[in-house]
Amino acid sequence: MHFFKHPAQKWTANKKAAAASVDAHSQQLIFISDKIWVLAETALEEVESAKVLANFAEEQGFTVERGVAEMPTAFIASYGSGKPVIAILGEFDALPGLSQKAEPSKVPLNAGAPGHGCGHNMFGTGSLGAAIAVKELIEAGKIQGTVRLYGTPAEETLFGKLYFTRGGYFDDVDICIDWHPADEIKSNVQSSKALVDFTVEFYGQAAHASSDPWNGRSALDALEFFTNGLNYQREHMKPTVRIHYQIMNGGAVVNVVPDYARIWTRLRDSKAGDVMKHWERLKQIAAGAAMMANVDYEVKLISGLHEVVPNRTGGAALQANLELLGALEYSKEEIAFAHDIQEATDKPLTGIRGEVNPLKETAEHPSGGSTDVGDVSWVVPEIRLRVTTAAEDTPGHSWAVVACGGMSIGHKGMIYAAKALAMTIVDLFEDEKLRKDIHEEWVERVGDYEYVPIVPEGPPPVPDHVMGIGEN
Ligand SMILES: [Zn+2]
Numbered sequence: 001m002h003f004f005k006h007p008a009q010k011w012t013a014n015k016k017a018a019a020a021s022v023d024a025h026s027q028q029l030i031f032i033s034d035k036i037w038v039l040a041e042t043a044l045e046e047v048e049s050a051k052v053l054a055n056f057a058e059e060q061g062f063t064v065e066r067g068v069a070e071m072p073t074a075f076i077a078s079y080g081s082g083k084p085v086i087a088i089l090g091e092f093d094a095l096p097g098l099s100q101k102a103e104p105s106k107v108p109l110n111a112g113a114p115g116h117g118c119g120h121n122m123f124g125t126g127s128l129g130a131a132i133a134v135k136e137l138i139e140a141g142k143i144q145g146t147v148r149l150y151g152t153p154a155e156e157t158l159f160g161k162l163y164f165t166r167g168g169y170f171d172d173v174d175i176c177i178d179w180h181p182a183d184e185i186k187s188n189v190q191s192s193k194a195l196v197d198f199t200v201e202f203y204g205q206a207a208h209a210s211s212d213p214w215n216g217r218s219a220l221d222a223l224e225f226f227t228n229g230l231n232y233q234r235e236h237m238k239p240t241v242r243i244h245y246q247i248m249n250g251g252a253v254v255n256v257v258p259d260y261a262r263i264w265t266r267l268r269d270s271k272a273g274d275v276m277k278h279w280e281r282l283k284q285i286a287a288g289a290a291m292m293a294n295v296d297y298e299v300k301l302i303s304g305l306h307e308v309v310p311n312r313t314g315g316a317a318l319q320a321n322l323e324l325l326g327a328l329e330y331s332k333e334e335i336a337f338a339h340d341i342q343e344a345t346d347k348p349l350t351g352i353r354g355e356v357n358p359l360k361e362t363a364e365h366p367s368g369g370s371t372d373v374g375d376v377s378w379v380v381p382e383i384r385l386r387v388t389t390a391a392e393d394t395p396g397h398s399w400a401v402v403a404c405g406g407m408s409i410g411h412k413g414m415i416y417a418a419k420a421l422a423m424t425i426v427d428l429f430e431d432e433k434l435r436k437d438i439h440e441e442w443v444e445r446v447g448d449y450e451y452v453p454i455v456p457e458g459p460p461p462v463p464d465h466v467m468g469i470g471e472n
Contacts, residue, residue: 003312004437009320009427014142018422019325021133022415029129029418030411032056036121037406040094040114043154044462046073049092050151053077053124057149060132061139069163070459072466075151076169077128079135084435085146086134086425087170087380089178089373090127091120091155100399102406104340108399115402118156119181119389122405122414126179126387129418134425143429148173152372154460159303161372162455170380175314175428175438178373179417181405182386183394186357187322189315189384190308191366192374193242194272196279196454197302199264200226200286204295206259216257217294220250223261225289230265230282240365241278242268264302270365272306272454304454308374309445310362314383314424314438319359321423328354328388328416334409338391341400347393352409354388369396378451381442385420389413 009015022029036049050066050073057077058064066075098115099108109115116122131149138147150169154160164170180188202223207216230243237243245265251258267282269275283299290297330338330352339349376382389412390404404410428435 003316003441005316006434009317009324011324012426014137014426014430015324015423017137017142018133018426019419021136022129022418022422025129025132026415028056029125029414032128033121033125033411033414034406036092036125037116040099040116042096042114043093043157044071044073044160044460045466046093046153047466049124050075050153053090053092053128053151057128057131061135062131062149069167069169071153071160071163071462073153074160074164077131077149077151078146080138080146083145084174084429085148085172086428087148087150087173087176088127088131088421089150089152089176089376090124091152092124093120093154093156095156095397098397098399098402100402102403104337104403105344106399115399116405117397117399117401119401119405119410120155122181122389122410123179124151126414126417127421129415130421130425133418133422137426143426145429147425155372158461159305159372160460161376162303162453163460165375165379166453166455170376173380174435175383176376176380177383177385177421177424179385179387179421181389181410181413183388183390183392184353184357184386185322185328185355185388186386187315187319187359188386189310189312189359189362191270191310191362192308193268193270193366193368193370194275194305194307194374195266195268195370196275196304197264197266198279199248199262199300199302201298201300202261202290202293202295203297204257204259204293207257209255209257213257218257219261219293219295220258222289222293222295222297223247223250223263225292226263226286229285229289233281233285237278240270268370270307272304275304301454301456303456305370305372306374306378306451307366308371308384309377309382309442311381311383311438311441312362313441314381316359317427317434318383318385318420318424321420321427322356324423325416325420327356328412330354330409337407337409341391341394341403345395345398345400350392352388353392375453378446381438383424385417387413387417387420
């Protein structure tokens with residue numbers, strides 16, 4: 001695999017203007033991020049959060065299409081016309097149960113409520129800040145083409161971007177770019193794990209568990225046979241595979257032989273093709289489990305994700321802009337806040353990593369997580385950024401991420417990310433050769449794999465009370 005190395009980027013008038021635009025809007029962006037942080041709405045319920053972002057884009061002169069890809073909380077904000085078309089992804093969904101104050105010890109803002117444990121309040125808002133900076137350059141006639149912000153809901157569960165790729169919303173996009181809150185600054189040229197999410201339901205026959213258990217056929221027995229089979233199977237799968245499950249239903253009371261049981265299983269590996277192969281094996285285990293317990297069963301696909309197609313050419317262009325921006329610096333108070341977080345989460349008191357990491361080699365196998373950005377990267381070349389918004393080693397999806405994302409450590413990272421994205425988009429607009437080389441690398445990596453989103457037929461699972469909201 002070869003990639004194209006372009007000469008180091010320089011501060012140009014357009015990049016200075018892009019960074020200055022982000023600075024000029026920084027108070028508004030921080031206000032929006034904090035608002036979404038407090039709203040903390042979960043997958044496909046992000047009604048107010050989507051509205052805050054889309055309304056601000058509209059006020060800034062973007063044309064906004066709401067309720068796209070059959071999701072009331074999805075939107076596309078667009079400015080400019082013609083080629084190139086550069087897209088920026090923005091997420092804004094929260095995680096259940098992680099409500100937290102912007103304080104360095106575990107104190108919920110609203111006990112039991114959701115919280116932004118993945119920092120998506122900053123993700124969507126920072127991306128909007130970058131889109132505005134680029135829009136202002138187009139408006140001033142400094143660059144030509146189209147910039148779009150894709151407001152993509154439900155990254156944490158249900159995977160909103162699948163419905164964008166299925167609907168062909170990226171078909172005319174030349175290059176896409178995104179960022180994610182993190183505990184380090186880097187141009188991300190690593191892949192992610194592919195996965196498939198599915199349920200297995202078992203249907204038996206209820207009976208009194210003591211008077212006439214011989215009349216019963218237990219759905220729960222089948223579920224246990226299934227997990228046993230699955231756990232034995234682990235030994236015969238490569239260490240790149242991950243399988244996790246939750247028992248969603250195992251019966252209601254102890255004196256009834258359960259006639260219904262349901263398990264939600266997530267299977268991951270480095271490539272979607274391998275995931276689908278392992279899934280076939282797990283389906284056989286489900287069939288065997290049902291046979292042993294003499295019950296019926298049904299396997300249902302929830303959805304699946306593809307691994308990210310990395311792009312080192314685009315990653316190197318982004319890296320050059322990170323080096324122009326340089327390290328983030330922190331006040332004594334911010335470092336003390338980080339130390340408190342680290343103490344509370346049993347981590348060494350190392351503070352906050354503000355320096356720019358060098359561009360790393362792309363590993364053959366990704367380390368752990370998955371993202372629906374992966375699916376986008378199969379239909380359009382994707383450039384990916386990570387920026388520090390939390391103390392070093394902050395546990396992911398935790399109260400500590402929420403705490404940092406609601407105060408200045410998070411705000412600083414978000415503003416930095418908006419600048420880095422905008423500056424890289426300036427390069428993409430100005431440098432046709434860069435766009436061509438990014439595309440060429442992408443074509444080579446995708447090869448002859450025919451991408452099909454792993455998603456059941458029919459509309460996305462939008463909750464009833466959200467239907468109809470946000471449509472044009
Ligand atoms: Zn996330």
